[in-house]
Amino acid sequence: MKLFITQASPYARKVRVVLAEKHIECDLVTVASLAAPDSPVPEYNPLGKIPTLVLDDGTSYYDSAVIVDYLDNKVPVSRLIPQDNINRALVRRWEALADGVCDATVAVVMEKRRPPEKQDETLIERQMQKVTRGLKRMSEDMRESKWATGDRFTLADIAVGCVLGYIDLRMPEIGWRDLYPNLAKLHEQLMARPSFKDTAPPPS
Template sequence: MQLLCTLTSPFARKVRMFAIEKGLGDVLHVVTANPLEDPAALLRVNPLAKIPALITAEGEPLYDSRVICAFLDSLAPAPRLIPDAGKQRWIVLRREALADGLMDAAVAIVFERRRPAPEQSTEWLDRWLAKIERALVAMEEEHRSDALVAARLDGIACAAALGYLAFRLPEIDWTATHPALANWWADVAQRPAVTQTAAP
């Protein structure tokens, strides 16, 4: 299987961590593709030119990160990283959506800051930052009420989000205001799935 992505994408990192935790790290071949250049190889797989995009062993294209993770989880009965049914399934999927939304806002900030300073929108930068701050509050509350599981989709998605903040937006000092989340991240950051997928 081929995963088209950049090594700095938090969504691609989520998929790569998921594959490792699932025991599929060795069969997922990473192919770097810059979506901003609309490479033909990526457009053949995903007409939206977004990453990550997966080419399955049968040659079928899959995107985005949520779909790819669900597909990877279906390839083997164990370990199950996404609950099949019941209340826990919806908790896990809600937490994934929360982490994905945080990453969306963080990526938007990163790209906006790359524009010439006079063209940057302070209003949108503030809106995206506010989304990140609200997501962190919710993530802390979620973790306190029912702990995130590092080797499950919710923990993997949240780890990808927190890792991206540390990588691209270190000025957001969330560890000082969200101690339970900070303690969890300190432990999770040492897992092989996290260390092996760190941005170069």
């Protein structure tokens, strides 16, 4: 089994943390440039995106939400996604929110890479609102709990930890630790786990 990744991708990190937490062996293939015409990814994923998981029989899975679902069921111990309907939906909603904040962060970063005169301020503002509203909602929903949702470590915590790490990388000026001490506490707790420590994005 092999997983196509880039080192900085928060979506790929989510899958890497799941692999580590569940002790699943998988070869990691770092893609140098997703935009390059010779990127190996489109052969397995027509969207050309990472993470993409390829099984030994050639079956490929994407996107990150599908991959983590597959992995959690492949090794059904230490489940990261609850099996009962309500708690499962809550965990997946946290994942959707965290991934959505990643999407908005990526959109802002990409727009800001364009020449200043071509940047769309309205787009940037709209995406930034998603980021700030998303972080605020995470903090409000978590309150003083130890974990994002429920009484144990789940995929919700993994998704939140990955988006916070990505914001540290791309938008440290947000200062989310001062704004949301409960998220800071959760992040510190997560960074004590080898699965998070070993997958931290390299400094940009």
